Amino acid sequence: MTDYKQKLNDLLLMCAKQDASDLHIAVGRHPTLRIDGALVPLTKELILTPQDAEGLVLALLTESQKGELALKKQVDFSYSYEDKARFRVNTYYQRGYMAAALRLIPAQIRTIEELKLPPILHDFANLSQGFVLVVGPAGHGKSTTLAAVLDEVNHNRTEHIVTIEDPIEYIFVQDKSIVSQREVRTDAMDFSQALRSLLRQDPDVVMIGEMRDTESIATALTAAETGHLVLSTLHTNSASQTIDRIIDSFPAEQQSQIASQLAATLVGIVSERLIPRIEGGRVPTCEIMIANPAIRNLIRERKTYQIDLVIETNAQEGMITLNRSLADLVRRREISLENAELYSLNPSELRILLEK
Numbered sequence: 087m088t089d090y091k092q093k094l095n096d097l098l099l100m101c102a103k104q105d106a107s108d109l110h111i112a113v114g115r116h117p118t119l120r121i122d123g124a125l126v127p128l129t130k131e132l133i134l135t136p137q138d139a140e141g142l143v144l145a146l147l148t149e150s151q152k153g154e155l156a157l158k159k160q161v162d163f164s165y166s167y168e169d170k171a172r173f174r175v176n177t178y179y180q181r182g183y184m185a186a187a188l189r190l191i192p193a194q195i196r197t198i199e200e201l202k203l204p205p206i207l208h209d210f211a212n213l214s215q216g217f218v219l220v221v222g223p224a225g226h227g228k229s230t231t232l233a234a235v236l237d238e239v240n241h242n243r244t245e246h247i248v249t250i251e252d253p254i255e256y257i258f259v260q261d262k263s264i265v266s267q268r269e270v271r272t273d274a275m276d277f278s279q280a281l282r283s284l285l286r287q288d289p290d291v292v293m294i295g296e297m298r299d300t301e302s303i304a305t306a307l308t309a310a311e312t313g314h315l316v317l318s319t320l321h322t323n324s325a326s327q328t329i330d331r332i333i334d335s336f337p338a339e340q341q342s343q344i345a346s347q348l349a350a351t352l353v354g355i356v357s358e359r360l361i362p363r364i365e366g367g368r369v370p371t372c373e374i375m376i377a378n379p380a381i382r383n384l385i386r387e388r389k390t391y392q393i394d395l396v397i398e399t400n401a402q403e404g405m406i407t408l409n410r411s412l413a414d415l416v417r418r419r420e421i422s423l424e425n426a427e428l429y430s431l432n433p434s435e436l437r438i439l440l441e442k
Contacts, residue, residue, distance in 0.1 A: 088141060090138075090142050090144070090145040097109055097128075097131075098173065099167070099170065099171070100119070101173075101190055102170060102171040102190060104119060104121060106120055106121045106126075107120050107190055107225065108120035108187060108190065108225070109188040110185075110186070110187055110188075111139055111142050111143065111185055111187075111188075112134065112139065112180065112185045113134055113135065113138075113139045113180075113181075113184075114134065115127065115133060116128050116129055116131050116132070116134070117134065117142075120225075122366065122367055123225075123360065123362055123368060136184075140183070143155075143177050143184040143185070143186050144184075146175060146188075151163060151177075155177055155184075159178065160176065160179070161175075161178075162174075162252055162253055163253050163271075164253035164269070171190060171193075172191045172193065173188040174189040174253055175188050189225075191255050191256060195234060195237045196230070197237075197238070198234050198235070201370060202369055202370055203372065204356075204374055204404070206404040207234070207356065208238065210235055210353065210354060211236075211238035211239050214315060216351060216352070216353035217307065217318075217348075217351040217352045218235070218316070218317045218318075218354050218355075218356075219317075219318055219319065219328060220232050220319050221319065221320045221321070221323075221355060221358070222322075222358040222359055223321065223359070227358055227360050227370055228319040228358060231358060232318075232319060233255070233258075235317060236249075236291070236317065237258060239263060240261050240262065240263045241262060242262065243263060244262050245262075245290035246263065246264045246266070246291070247263050247265045247266070247291040247292075247293065248268065248287050248291070248293070249265070249266070249267045249294075250268050250277070250280045250284065250295060251267065251268070251270070251293075251295040252270035252277060252295055252296070254267050254269045255295070263291075268280055277302065281294070281305040282305075285308075289309075289314060291314065291315045292306075292309050292314050292315070292317070293316075294316070294317075294318040295318070296318065296319050296320070296321075297320050299335070300335050300336055303335060303336075303344075304336075304344075306318055307347045307348065310351035311347060311350065320332075322357070323357065324373060324394075325357055325373060325375035326391065326394060328355055328357070329348065329352075329355075329390050329393070330390050332344065333348065333388070341388075342388075345385055345386055348385055349382040349383075349386040352377040352381075352382075354374065354376050354377060355373075355374075355375045356372055356373070357408060358370055358371070359372075361412075361421045361425050361426070361429055362421065363421060364419060364420065364421060364422055369415060371408065371415055372406065372408070373397065373406065373408040375393065375397050376405050378396075378403060380396050380400075384396065394407065398410075408431060409436045410439065412429065413426070413436060413439045
């Protein structure tokens with residue numbers, strides 16, 4: 087009989103040792119790692135049978151999580167392998183079989199400099215109130231960036247930081263700040279209950295792991311309006327798309343009020359991608375939007391299509407377009423032109439920039 091717990095531990099250790107970002111368990115495939123953005127099958131391991139996949143998935147779960155998986159067909163949680171590695175896990179069914187995706191969470195929270203992020207992010211860590219968003223596709227470093235900003239607050243200021251996460255990813259070691267990390271289903275019944283009680287916990291800084299619906303967006307805006315620094319993430323591709331997504335998620339009769347709230351509270355949006363480096367590993371590229379009076383006006387008037395131009399023409403304020411960030415990395419020979427074009431939202435404009 088296979089010892090699935092031991093087999094699982096071996097795979098988790100391999101994931102950590104090879105500096106992979108993810109481990110995938112799926113029927114009909116070798117266990118597979120994601121390294122520098124590319125999927126790498128572990129061909130020395132056997133192709134997983136339905137029994138193998140189920141054994142590995144069940145080895146991850148507590149009894150209550152097994153019940154939840156049977157009922158809801160998917161479960162999110164965090165999983166620690168001894169003191170060696172920590173993972174954010176989603177177990178689910180596909181074609182009737184159990185499967186899992188495990189994201190490795192580094193033990194150390196890296197600084198803004200170590201992550202090679204734009205220095206303007208230090209300004210966000212010094213804010214006493216306002217709304218800051220980190221956006222981009224899944225797996226492109228949003229949570230890592232937020233953790234770096236929050237940990238800077240933790241080390242430099244005496245604040246009460248409250249996070250609502252599903253599940254908790256980075257573990258903060260409390261320094262000058264009190265850090266209360268709340269995990270959905272472990273520390274709160276559900277996401278909406280955690281949000282409703284948020285402002286009763288006397289926070290100074292709030293981190294909502296992901297804005298997933300109108301309730302979480304409305305709570306974030308209210309918290310920012312009432313004198314808190316609020317940080318969150320959203321799966322969008324650019325600053326202008328983020329603003330549209332937030333406003334459009336509300337009913338038509340509420341949209342002008344939400345646009346006004348957003349214009350009043352928004353401080354900045356960081357749109358991030360992790361691009362494969364020529365020398366190996368990945369490097370972040372960012373679009374940075376700072377909510378200056380021109381941007382606030384465009385949000386209120388619902389003219390988000392003009393935001394890209396404001397970002398382009400206000401580099402002196404710390405703003406940068408995604409294409410300028412990509413072009414800079416190509417010129418420094420950190421990334422290839424092919425990869426830059428692949429991640430650009432406007433490749434023809436990128437080529438013009440590089441010809442200058």
